[in-house]
């Protein structure tokens with residue numbers, strides 16, 4: 001496990017994932033019933049963009065710094081911007097919230113949040129990040145396994161799956177989590193973040209989950225044409241059981257982020273068959 005999210009924190013792909021995450025959490029909170037949230041690949045919880053790892057790639061420059069500098073950015077980014085401002089009370093953007101900070105900050109007293117991280121170092125930071133939040137728990141464990149064992153016990157369930165895609169079987173394991181959970185809990189919402197390198201990988205994943213998650217939303221953001229499969233050319237958020245009304249806001253997010261590329265980017269939201 002070489003992946004460290006600090007290298008990529010606040011980049012264009014985080015904007016799609018985290019703006020999408022805030023939209024999902026706010027929509028799910030419209031229902032007052034208790035919610036169990038499982039974050040299968042949680043990372044460190046939050047990131048210092050002045051730290052060595054972040055500075056080495058500088059990816060946040062074409063991500064969160066562009067967003068925070070654009071007063072005209074569409075409304076669906078407001079919740080993410082607000083969270084970034086709250087984490088940086090002095091004004092300058094130095095700290096960027098990971099999915100755990102965004103989720104923990106939105107927990108209601110009756111909700112439960114399980115954040116899984118396999119790395120010991122990032123897991124320790126994650127545990128410190130979540131310590132102040134009642135209802136939040138950091139676990140050094142395989143998130144796919146926890147999603148299934150704990151998810152099967154939950155009534156209202158939201159699962160975020162955000163692997164590093166270092167292993168060839170990540171797509172199959174995401175599909176397996178969906179097929180283990182959705183028949184037992186058809187009301188569950190499961191969101192998976194995917195890198196976009198070539199189209200066939202996304203299409204193959206869509207074909208694999210279509211029977212399990214018919215009508216799932218795909219929020220797709222391409223920074224550039226997908227003609228170099230060695231590059232991360234964009235990303236997608238695939239959401240089974242998405243609350244109603246998110247197509248428009250997710251589309252605005254993807255379109256804005258697609259303009260951060262060198263041109264010929266494209267953002268759109270579509271649905272799987274079914």
Ligand SMILES: C[S@@+](CC[C@H](N)C(=O)[O-])C[C@H]1O[C@@H](n2cnc3c(N)ncnc32)[C@H](O)[C@@H]1O
Nearest residue numbers: 005041042043098099117118119142143162164
């Ligand atoms: C893309 S990062 C997560 C970023 C985080 N979701 C966020 O948005 O802030 C993926 C993380 O998953 C961890 N990881 C890899 N395989 C895992 C597994 N099977 N279970 C739990 N964590 C895993 C990696 O160590 C890495 O920190």
